[in-house]
Amino acid sequence: MKKRWGILFTVTSLSIIIAGCTPGGPAGGSGDTEGDQTVIRVSWWGSDERHNMTTEAIALFEEKNPDIRVEPEYTGFDSYWERLTTQAAGSNLPEVVQMDTSKLEQYISSDLVLDLNSLIEDGTINLEDVDDVYQEMNIKDGGTFAISSGANAFSTLYNEALFEKYDLKLEPGYTYDDLYEAMDKVSQGEGDGAWGFDFVKAEYEAFTHFARQFDQHFYNEDGTLGFENETLVNFLEMEKNMIDNGVSTPHDVTVEINDSGESMIANREAAMAVGASNGVIGIQPMSEDPIGVNVLPVAEGATSPGDWIRPSMSWSISANSDKQEAAAKFVDFMTNDIEGNEILMAERGVPISSKVREHLLDQVDESVAKTFEFLEVVGERAGESEPLPPPGEAEVRASFNRVLEAVKYGDMTPEEGVETFRSEAEQILG
Amino acid sequence: METVKSTEVTLTPEEKKRVRKKSWKESFTAYLVISPWLLGFFGLVIGPMIYSFYLSFTNYNMLTAPVWTGLSNYVKLFTNDPRFIQALKATFTFVVIAVPLKLAFSLFLALIFNAGKKGSGLFTTIYYIPSIIGGSVAIAVVWRQLFGRNGAVNSMLDSLGLSTISFFGEPNAAMSILVLLVVWQFGAPMIIFLAGLRQIPKDLYEAASVDGAGRIKQFFKITIPMLTPIIFFNLIMEMIGGFMTFTQAFLVTGGGPRDATLFYAVYLYEVAFEFLNMGYASAMAWVLLVIIGFFTLIIFKTSSLWVHYDSDGGK
Numbered sequence A: 001m002k003k004r005w006g007i008l009f010t011v012t013s014l015s016i017i018i019a020g021c022t023p024g025g026p027a028g029g030s031g032d033t034e035g036d037q038t039v040i041r042v043s044w045w046g047s048d049e050r051h052n053m054t055t056e057a058i059a060l061f062e063e064k065n066p067d068i069r070v071e072p073e074y075t076g077f078d079s080y081w082e083r084l085t086t087q088a089a090g091s092n093l094p095e096v097v098q099m100d101t102s103k104l105e106q107y108i109s110s111d112l113v114l115d116l117n118s119l120i121e122d123g124t125i126n127l128e129d130v131d132d133v134y135q136e137m138n139i140k141d142g143g144t145f146a147i148s149s150g151a152n153a154f155s156t157l158y159n160e161a162l163f164e165k166y167d168l169k170l171e172p173g174y175t176y177d178d179l180y181e182a183m184d185k186v187s188q189g190e191g192d193g194a195w196g197f198d199f200v201k202a203e204y205e206a207f208t209h210f211a212r213q214f215d216q217h218f219y220n221e222d223g224t225l226g227f228e229n230e231t232l233v234n235f236l237e238m239e240k241n242m243i244d245n246g247v248s249t250p251h252d253v254t255v256e257i258n259d260s261g262e263s264m265i266a267n268r269e270a271a272m273a274v275g276a277s278n279g280v281i282g283i284q285p286m287s288e289d290p291i292g293v294n295v296l297p298v299a300e301g302a303t304s305p306g307d308w309i310r311p312s313m314s315w316s317i318s319a320n321s322d323k324q325e326a327a328a329k330f331v332d333f334m335t336n337d338i339e340g341n342e343i344l345m346a347e348r349g350v351p352i353s354s355k356v357r358e359h360l361l362d363q364v365d366e367s368v369a370k371t372f373e374f375l376e377v378v379g380e381r382a383g384e385s386e387p388l389p390p391p392g393e394a395e396v397r398a399s400f401n402r403v404l405e406a407v408k409y410g411d412m413t414p415e416e417g418v419e420t421f422r423s424e425a426e427q428i429l430g
Numbered sequence B: 001m002e003t004v005k006s007t008e009v010t011l012t013p014e015e016k017k018r019v020r021k022k023s024w025k026e027s028f029t030a031y032l033v034i035s036p037w038l039l040g041f042f043g044l045v046i047g048p049m050i051y052s053f054y055l056s057f058t059n060y061n062m063l064t065a066p067v068w069t070g071l072s073n074y075v076k077l078f079t080n081d082p083r084f085i086q087a088l089k090a091t092f093t094f095v096v097i098a099v100p101l102k103l104a105f106s107l108f109l110a111l112i113f114n115a116g117k118k119g120s121g122l123f124t125t126i127y128y129i130p131s132i133i134g135g136s137v138a139i140a141v142v143w144r145q146l147f148g149r150n151g152a153v154n155s156m157l158d159s160l161g162l163s164t165i166s167f168f169g170e171p172n173a174a175m176s177i178l179v180l181l182v183v184w185q186f187g188a189p190m191i192i193f194l195a196g197l198r199q200i201p202k203d204l205y206e207a208a209s210v211d212g213a214g215r216i217k218q219f220f221k222i223t224i225p226m227l228t229p230i231i232f233f234n235l236i237m238e239m240i241g242g243f244m245t246f247t248q249a250f251l252v253t254g255g256g257p258r259d260a261t262l263f264y265a266v267y268l269y270e271v272a273f274e275f276l277n278m279g280y281a282s283a284m285a286w287v288l289l290v291i292i293g294f295f296t297l298i299i300f301k302t303s304s305l306w307v308h309y310d311s312d313g314g315k
Helices: A002-021 A048-064 A077-089 A101-109 A117-121 A160-165 A176-190 A203-212 A229-244 A251-259 A279-286 A324-336 A338-344 A354-360 A366-381 A393-408 A414-429 B013-033 B035-055 B072-079 B082-115 B120-133 B137-146 B152-159 B171-183 B187-199 B202-210 B215-243 B247-252 B264-274 B278-306
Strands: A037-045 A068-075 A096-099 A147-159 A272-276 A291-294 A309-317
Touching (some): A037 A048, A147 A160, A147 A203, A147 A279, A147 A324, A291 A366, A309 A324, A324 A338, A393 B264, B035 B278, B082 B171, B120 B187, B202 B215
16 A cells, blocks of 8 residues: 555656646746846747847847846747747747737737837837838837837849840839830840749739739738739739740749749849848859849839838737836847847848948948848838738738639639639638 | 356355455556556647647637637538638548558568568668658658759650659649659558568468469469458558648648648648638548548448458358
8 A cells, every 4th residue: 555655656746847847837937037137038030040140149138238138039930930829829928029020910919919109108119210111010000019120122133144144224113014025035045944034922022012003002901902903913914924925934933943942043044033122131142143132113004113111020029028128128229239230230131220220331241231222212212011911811822822823824814813812812801 | 259158156245345446456556557648648638639629619819719609610611611622632632542552562562572582671671761751851852852843853754855744833743743752651561561471371372372373363362361451451551641641742742733732631730820720720620530530430341341350260
């Protein structure tokens, strides 16, 4: 009998020990201060390069704020969101969360991220050197729910050597017809295995920009679709025309190249592609030729350039945290601290503080400097920002891409595609 | 099964109680010993299963609390989700093609190894390797390279003067390379077949060859009937595995092109982790359980028609 209780005791104590070791167990909870230090958790996604820079910047932040200790949590992009939603489900969000614009609305409507207005007003987060266009997308119904950690704009990236070879000039204000003509030259001249224009599977963004030129949006403020069918039909017809005539890359080539992480403009398989302006930083190392950044073409009958500045990513602060002050200090440091940003080197996008931008301009790589200059150009052309995508955006995007594929392969006409997409999207958005 | 008739012993109620008490004591100790596993089983398997069953009747995005919606997930699944139908189609097509191919191929190899004398152990090991690494990211990358636009396969087709195939752009081609990848992971059924082949008494073959039966006839009259229990086992396991295929499709084709390889598990993952519809995904998971259960049951029910056990008196 005694023996049996011994076993029972061992088993229970073992299981208690094991339970205690699991992350999220008693030992891993947040909301603790160590001595007189406040501990905040900061999470982000990205590459190894970003992890190294950020941890170095964190060390500097801790040096300047000895009363705060930062626990970093970082992963790649896909697993990041799985992890974050799991943490949200367990009311265990990190104090500071790197946020993507496409997900922000969902986090706002679930009351998970803090409205930062009071922290901005009392100067804990200093936005005095920040132009409004950089922050517009993070504001919803008057509340500020994130601080941009770097900006970009939707743009075209092009291979400067190929442009020189065919003597192409596409100054801002050029039209889609000009684009067609220029790209046709490259496609004809380079022969097999090379095309002119690459849509890079980014039609969703490209169409968003296209619609903006007609004062329409992909989504309205209230989360419904904000464009007319005709606009999307025109866009699809234009793209299909480019593909069918060999001016633009066939769909299967586009998919394959992009899934393998290569870039067609770096390989000289295309002369120009759509992309985020900071894409030039990632593509330049892969290319022997200089890569340039340009605005998108103007559609026929357009009423505005369609450009807007958007956060590459932002910092949000967890609404349920009791250490918002310390978290805000960290966000302020990442936004405004000159030394900190010398470490971060604008890797998350163009810094939103004009002081930081001016300071970094002559320190950064040439390709990074190109994004700084490009955003100056866009800043003058930018219209009002795009409304935040509603929850369900991921599903709508997937539907858009499926319909697009069907249209490209000729399973549907553009008209049928748009009808199908609209009914699917409206069902998703409810 | 026949129970062995023991001589009846009558016990007084007193004795009965003691026996029962004793057996309870013994089983208590047994349960105590396996309690760590039991804790895990109830905490990590049964618990989550019950919870997912509950979630399948709710709308749940992980960020806000689940909202009870009754049967609406199931209704939507069967009446208003063309992609679900497409996922079923893709999965069935895949199972119907890949499972028989895999079984035939693994049996074929097992026969060769069984006939081989020296060094077949080494080869068995080598041939087993794909099954170990087949589900990995590395192999998916290799597959993408092999069947890519400028990959080895297309270079070969090109040098033979044939037209190249866009393996990731053509629905049927994409399905074929996944079938190929899964059939290539024939290790587990092969080993089991090999064990089964070694069980077949040699004297059956000797007797058959004395009677003048040729190789082919021996194979169909002796090997196959004697192997039916093993075939039955492998068929069940591979079918279940086939319905749950995820990694290969997710990594190599991503469900494309145009949902041609959107296997059930791939769609389920998409709904759960990309669209964050955990309720809907839970409903899908339970429907998959029912589907697999149904087919397993059918195979079990028909097994009496074609599976021969030794105890059948050598029918």
